[in-house]
Amino acid sequence: MVGIETSDDAAIYKVTEDIAMIQTVDFFTPVVDDPYTFGQIAAANALSDVYAMGGEPKVALNIVGFPNCLDPEILGEILKGGADKVKEAGAVLVGGHSVQDDEPKYGLSVSGFVHPDKIFKNYGCRPGDVLILTKQIGSGIINTAVKAEMASALAERESAIVMASLNKKAKEALESYPVNACTDITGFGLLGHCMEMASASDVTMEIYVHDVAYMKEAADYAKMGLVPAGTYKNREHSIELVDAGNVDEYYLDLLYDPQTSGGLLFSLPEKYLSEALADLKEKKLDTEVSVIGRVTEKKEKFICLCP
Template identity: 75%
Template sequence: MGPETLAQVLGKLPQFHDENLIVGIETSDDAAIYKVTDEIAMIQTVDFFTPIVDDPYMFGQIAAANSLSDVWAMGGEPAVALNIVGFPNCLDPAILGDILAGGAAKVKEAGAVLVGGHSVQDDEPKYGLCVSGFVHPQKIFKNYGCRPGDILVLTKQIGSGVVNTAIKAEMASASAIREAQTVMASLNQKGKRVVEKYNVSACTDITGFGLLGHCVEMASASEVTFEINVRDVAYFADAIDYAKMGLIPAGAYKNRGYSIGKVDVGSVEEHYLDLLYDPQTSGGLLISVAPDDLPAMLKDFQNAGMDTEVSIIGKVAPKSDKWIRLF
């Protein structure tokens, strides 16, 4: 027998049932939600990763923003955070101090409290947060429930993995580096507080599976088809040029292999597919919203003072033979 896949291993874990568990792992949603009272539900999430930028403080900011994002993607607000740290003994502890300071700054900006955490010795640095938040049980954003006729809105640019690959190759422009770091460190809090005002049928944040991976999850769980206009998606500065040059992270190819059979790519160019499958770090919110609410929502996004680009990327159609159609 060959080595077991991660899905096979996880499939051997016992299933847990609790009448107060509102959202578990079954729908691949952003976080778990547990009902505490009729008016309070707890959101629980955890995320951490290795450095994607050289500056320790910026790495801490980005990792913390990424960890906090799941709470807003579920419609809640973060309350308590714990650090998760892996750090080599051979590195200067001051570097770890800068990482933690960056993370703490983002937790404070989010209005949550940082209450310690846990660290282990590791061969390479790793950092993230375990975050608890709260939401009203009747106001949860889920990653399914999209309605035919809804409009698909994205609150951050796509292409951070491609830009980071260009940075590692020392081929990224200064403007592309600044934009990528600003967007990855940007909290989804402002976006969520706009979204919660409107008739939103589903919401998720775009992270490691890339835009198309998360679209496939949302569309299949909703039993609908997404029609996406690839040129309407907002991309990072220079990301299209870098993709044409082949500066593609390995994760993009893994994402494509997982779900390409569920996507009608039409005549879309290869570099756009690479960007749409590009694994994102601290990506934006993908929202399915009623068309009547779209004009007011876009105006609120503009008035919110967001430092990311909001784009209308397509619409929700009745279920067809593919979950996604690209144009």
Template identity: 50%
Template sequence: MDNQVKLTALSSKGGCGCKIGPADLSQVLKNLPTPTMDPNLLVGLDTSDDAGVYKLTDDIAMVQTLDFFTPIVDNPYDFGQVAAANAISDVYAMGGKPLTALNIVAFPIATLDKNILSEILRGAGDKLKEANVTLVGGHSIDDKEPKFGLAVTGIVHPDKVRTNAGAKPGDKLILTKPIGVGIMTTSLKNGLLSDEEVKRVTSVMTTLNETAAEVMENFNVHATTDVTGFGLLGHSSEMAIGSQVGITIYNDQVPVLPRVRELAESGSMPGGTKNNYKHVEDVVVFPEEMDSIDRHILCDAVTSGGLLISVSDEEANQLLAELQAKGVEANMIGEVTEENKGKITVL
């Protein structure tokens, strides 16, 4: 394999792996006809949730999701691991158990060393094994820009589906991974990260949310979502709107990767992060003293981020303690309110 190839440099989007922004996506979807309602569709398009859930029997529902993006790290094996962890996460967020996966591959097969693709697939395969997910196939196309991801299917009991629409006033909010990933990976492309910083952000992205999902199974969790492309405030906004509640975020309690503010000030701000900020600025009340950089960090476009968990106040401290005891980088970052329905207040 040609070790001199920088995968992130092969992306026309700068290697950020960003989704289409929430505002643009809303414009695309708003004129489409409403899908025919099937009583077995438990979770569909209406709540902007992480995955679809379809009831098969009284005891089994199927969870379906997919995700793919351009390279956000240069090491092909790591890229495969990140992509797999990111795709699987949606099933965990829904309270489900991932079972099978399909690879989605776009690759310039005539111009890039084929061993690069082999390493991407090997990385994904190892992460699937870690999650006890069976690879059942995939599809590939020859494309000038490499892209990779997976479609993942899982199962959940129909009565135990967790969505982003169940948060209740009085709940506490727990986040299980630090934010700032988008700014860090953009900085990686620009050659601004040390080897240790690359290892740190890669470790965050390749860590499965499996442990967090298993721990919260024993608690009175009302809503979950995973924090990914739309950023912490974007996904919090979806939870607030879907649950018809207000959300308060305590900025000083939100975990942020080291040097993120410094890098953002230097100009390493992904386009997805800027789009996220524009999308939520009308539904978020920021402190007057909070500058633009800190506001954007809360909107940073994350890849393979943590779970945002809305849990009853009575059980929040115990859940937090058990998550941390299991090695999860969990922090209590906010609460759910009766006031300001569909809005977010940052303190």
């Protein structure tokens, strides 16, 4: 039902009239120093693809690369973090595979289920939709500041909490609404993923730059030039299709900042906005929810940045 054609978050295979299987895989190198936290973040990131498709993760397999020179207890903490996050998701961890590698790597292959009529796709945005983002952005910039030993403990903690948070509650809060499109915000940054959604839907997205929720201190670090290399790659890929107006450069860095285990971006009719926000608030997410813009008829550019 969903393959590689639309650059969606996961593949979907129809099993019966009532059941479709979601399949995804994701893994990466450490983004934080603490092994347990790294395991949580990597697992949450992989599980997110299932939530972004409107489904529930059910079965997960570990994917591990680990150097012989490191203490095996470190690997044990990574796997414990991942296992705890899978359990929190209500899924079952059934094994996995490991290889010797020069650099630690961890993630999951995840299978989930969704009703064929209730799939979220990353295209289908309609003029009049509002855009709801369920996590604040800036993790790439914060992590860069951490590596440079310039980040505060508060900023480092916020980033870790956001990255390790499941998108489970956000998906559950909005799954009963007529969601026209959905994706999770990861390596392409907020604007990169907005571009995918807008171009696939043949619409324009107006992004209210000052309404986007940013991690505390992320703007300060961006102004200092603590920006990951991926930001510039993301920007180069699509900036020609963005009407940036008079937006300050550091905001572009924030909006193109590659995220690890970012939030869900929903496009749904504006008439449901108040109810949707109330339901998200009732779920008591550990992250900030923001209404970041709206969808319009296609203009000259796919993305318009507004104050």
